[in-house]
Amino acid sequence: MxxxxxxxxxxxxxxxxxxxxxxxxxxxxxxxxxxxxxxxxxxxxxxxxxxxxxxxxxxxxxxxxxxxxxxxxxxxxxxxxxxxxxxxxxxxxxxxxxxxxxxxxxxxxxxxxxxxxxxxxxxxxxxxxxxxxxxxxxxxxxxxxxxxxxxxxxxxxxxxxxxxxxxxxxxxxxxxxxxxxxxxxxxxxxxxxxxxxxxxxxxxxxxxxxxxxLKKIPSVILVEYLENGFNKSGIKLMPGIPDKIIEICEAIPHYVQYLASGAWEEAQENNCILDEDVLENAIARIIMNQNDYFMMQYEKLTAHQQRVLLAICEENRNIYTTEFAERFHLTPVSSTQRSVQRLLKDGILSRNADSYNFNDPFLRLWIRKIMI
Ligand SMILES: Nc1ncnc2c1ncn2[C@@H]1O[C@H](COP(=O)(O)OP(=O)(O)OP(=O)(O)O)[C@@H](O)[C@H]1O
Ligand SMILES: [Mg+2]
Structure with a gap:
C-alpha cells in the first residue's frame, strides 16, 4: 500500500x-x-x-x-x-x-x-x-x-x-x-x-x-482528507487524531501532509493502528530527523533572538507588554521588537492578527523539546 x-x-x-x-x-x-x-x-x-x-x-x-x-x-x-x-x-x-x-x-x-x-x-x-x-x-x-x-x-x-x-x-x-x-x-x-x-x-x-x-485550507476539509487517506489505506484511526495533526501543524497544508505521511509510516509498524502514542512517535521521529537542520538555524541567531524565540514558544500574544518582558526577562521592549523584526525577516516567524507564529511548527516543537 x-x-x-x-x-x-x-x-x-x-x-x-x-x-x-x-x-x-x-x-x-x-x-x-x-x-x-x-x-x-x-x-x-x-x-x-x-x-x-x-x-x-x-x-x-x-x-x-x-x-x-x-x-x-x-x-x-x-x-x-x-x-x-x-x-x-x-x-x-x-x-x-x-x-x-x-x-x-x-x-x-x-x-x-x-x-x-x-x-x-x-x-x-x-x-x-x-x-x-x-x-x-x-x-x-x-x-x-x-x-x-x-x-x-x-x-x-x-x-x-x-x-x-x-x-x-x-x-x-x-x-x-x-x-x-x-x-x-x-x-x-x-x-x-x-x-x-x-x-x-x-x-x-x-x-x-x-x-x-492565499489563506490556509479550512480544518473541516483537512479532517475529511486525513480520515479518507488513513481509512482507505487500512489504518485504524483513533478518534481525535486528525484534529490533533491539524492542531500541531497549525493547519498549514504542507505540514499537515508531512505529519500525516510520517504518522502513516509509523502506523505501518504498529499493526496499522494510529493512536496518540503512535502519533507522538511520528512527531519525535520528524524532530530527530531534522535535528541538525534546526540546530543550524538556531545557532545562526543572536543570543537575544534565541531568548525571544524561547519566550514566543510559551506565549505568542501581547509580546510587547511589560508583563511579557518581565515574565521572560526581556527588557527593554524595544530590543524584543528588533529581534522579532529580524525573525520575521528571516522567515522564522510570521505575524497574524494578534499573535506571532512559527512558520515551521516543528521548529517550535524542537525548541520546546531540546532547549526548554
Ligand atoms: N490544495 C492542496 N491540497 C492538499 N495539500 C496541499 C495543497 N496545496 C498544498 N498542499 C501541501 O503543501 C505542500 C506545499 O505546497 P506548494 O509547494 O504548492 O506550496 P507553496 O505555497 O508554493 O510553498 P513555497 O512557499 O515553499 O513555495 C504540498 O507538497 C502539499 O503537501
Ligand atoms: Mg511555491
Missing amino acids: NNPFRYGIAVDEPYFIDREQEMRDFTKWLKSGQSLVVYSPRRYGKTSLILKVLKNLRKEGYNTVYIDFFKVNSRRRFAEMYYSEIMKQMPSWEKALKKISGLTKKIRPVISLDNQGLPNVSVRFEDGAENEDLSEVFDLPQKLAERKSWIVVFDEFQDIARLNGENFEKELRASVIQHSKVSYVFMGSEMHILLNIFTHKNRAFYQFGKLYE
Missing part, C-alpha cells in the same frame, strides 16, 4: 483538496485580463494552486508560461527559460523555433538536442555580453497572442532582486504595462519583499496587479 499523503512538491489530484473558490476567482480574473499578486507564508499551497489553474486554462485553449524565479540566476537563464516555456505551447519545436526567430533580433533562440533527442533551448545575445535589453523576450507572449490571451506566472517573484534588482524590474515593467493580451501572476512567500515591490509608489510595479493573500 502506498502512502496516501504527499509533501515536498506541488500536488495535484488525488492529493490536492479544496481551493475551489480560489480556482474559480483566479480563472475568471486571468481570463478577463486582470493581473494578480498572490502571496502567503511558505508552504500554504501557492504553487500547487496556480499550476492547477494553468492546467485548466490550457484545457480551455489558453497558452500559459510558468517561471520559477528561484531558478533564474541570470538574464540569460531567464531568456532561456522563457523561450523554452513559450515553445512548449506550440505544436512542434521546429515551428516554435521558426516563429520565435522571426520575432527576435537581439536575443536569438538556439536549439540543440540532448542525447535522448530532446530539444534544449539556449540563447545567443547579439551583443555577446548579455547586456541587451530583454524587451523582445518579455514581449513575445503579447506578439504571439491571437484570440485568447496568454497567462504568465512568475513564482518566487521576490527573487527578482538577484537580477540586479530594480533594473530588471523596470525593464520588465516597461514591457508588461503595454501587454493587452497577457495576464500576469506574481507570486511569492517573502511577503514584505513582495508587498514592497507592488505597494510602494516609487517602485516600478506600483499597483500593477490585484493583491490576493
Whole structure:
C-alpha cells in the first residue's frame, strides 16, 4: 500500500483538496485580463494552486508560461527559460523555433538536442555580453497572442532582486504595462519583499496587479482528507487524531501532509493502528530527523533572538507588554521588537492578527523539546 499523503512538491489530484473558490476567482480574473499578486507564508499551497489553474486554462485553449524565479540566476537563464516555456505551447519545436526567430533580433533562440533527442533551448545575445535589453523576450507572449490571451506566472517573484534588482524590474515593467493580451501572476512567500515591490509608489510595479493573500485550507476539509487517506489505506484511526495533526501543524497544508505521511509510516509498524502514542512517535521521529537542520538555524541567531524565540514558544500574544518582558526577562521592549523584526525577516516567524507564529511548527516543537 502506498502512502496516501504527499509533501515536498506541488500536488495535484488525488492529493490536492479544496481551493475551489480560489480556482474559480483566479480563472475568471486571468481570463478577463486582470493581473494578480498572490502571496502567503511558505508552504500554504501557492504553487500547487496556480499550476492547477494553468492546467485548466490550457484545457480551455489558453497558452500559459510558468517561471520559477528561484531558478533564474541570470538574464540569460531567464531568456532561456522563457523561450523554452513559450515553445512548449506550440505544436512542434521546429515551428516554435521558426516563429520565435522571426520575432527576435537581439536575443536569438538556439536549439540543440540532448542525447535522448530532446530539444534544449539556449540563447545567443547579439551583443555577446548579455547586456541587451530583454524587451523582445518579455514581449513575445503579447506578439504571439491571437484570440485568447496568454497567462504568465512568475513564482518566487521576490527573487527578482538577484537580477540586479530594480533594473530588471523596470525593464520588465516597461514591457508588461503595454501587454493587452497577457495576464500576469506574481507570486511569492517573502511577503514584505513582495508587498514592497507592488505597494510602494516609487517602485516600478506600483499597483500593477490585484493583491490576493492565499489563506490556509479550512480544518473541516483537512479532517475529511486525513480520515479518507488513513481509512482507505487500512489504518485504524483513533478518534481525535486528525484534529490533533491539524492542531500541531497549525493547519498549514504542507505540514499537515508531512505529519500525516510520517504518522502513516509509523502506523505501518504498529499493526496499522494510529493512536496518540503512535502519533507522538511520528512527531519525535520528524524532530530527530531534522535535528541538525534546526540546530543550524538556531545557532545562526543572536543570543537575544534565541531568548525571544524561547519566550514566543510559551506565549505568542501581547509580546510587547511589560508583563511579557518581565515574565521572560526581556527588557527593554524595544530590543524584543528588533529581534522579532529580524525573525520575521528571516522567515522564522510570521505575524497574524494578534499573535506571532512559527512558520515551521516543528521548529517550535524542537525548541520546546531540546532547549526548554
Ligand atoms: N490544495 C492542496 N491540497 C492538499 N495539500 C496541499 C495543497 N496545496 C498544498 N498542499 C501541501 O503543501 C505542500 C506545499 O505546497 P506548494 O509547494 O504548492 O506550496 P507553496 O505555497 O508554493 O510553498 P513555497 O512557499 O515553499 O513555495 C504540498 O507538497 C502539499 O503537501
Ligand atoms: Mg511555491
